[in-house]
Amino acid sequence: MSSKTFRFSPVDPETSNKAVLLTFDDGPKEKEELTSMLDTLDKHGAKAIFFVNGYRVKQNPELLKLIDERGQTIGNHSWDHIDLHKKSKAEVQKQLGDVSDLVEELTGKRPQFFRPPFGTGGDVGKEVAKEDGMLYMTWSNGSLDWDLKATKKDPQLVIKNVLEQLHPGANILMHELPWTKEALDSLLTKLEEKGYGFIDPASIDLEQG
Structure with a gap:
């Protein structure tokens, strides 16, 4: 697996190489929170991938539609957020396929990106994602926002973690x-101050994996 699926270069050769891909996992959860994030992305002219779980989409179909209507990209993060790398191909196909089917049903678009829960999809996860036309990716910069020992629910520590790994x-x-x-607003501002732009997922070469 090429590291290109975890780090990205702008498609336009005239663009500065200082660009980042913004991604958000484990939603969609809560309208006020999500709307705030979408508003902040709009404020900065930024696009992102929202990697969703099927069970959450089933609970919050209107929030999935909101992400799509606001011009952001929806990715597949499996149905149940389980460790896929020890599962059978049939189980992995169901975990990914059911999400893609539901997203397509609600938005008319099938996800083009897959991120395995915990970053562990294994060879089967990579194979199934490719068969379903999705680019498999993990990440190269972890904000550690999920690790309460690391961030203590402190927005400033989230920013610090991202900038230290930038x-x-x-x-x-x-x-x-x-x-x-x-x-998010302060983080995107700091990234812009450092000369970074934001990669539009629509510009990513799906064949680079």
């Missing part, structure tokens, strides 16, 4: 969490 082409992993919502 590199051109970074694939930044975040989640739909209250402290990440609070951190």
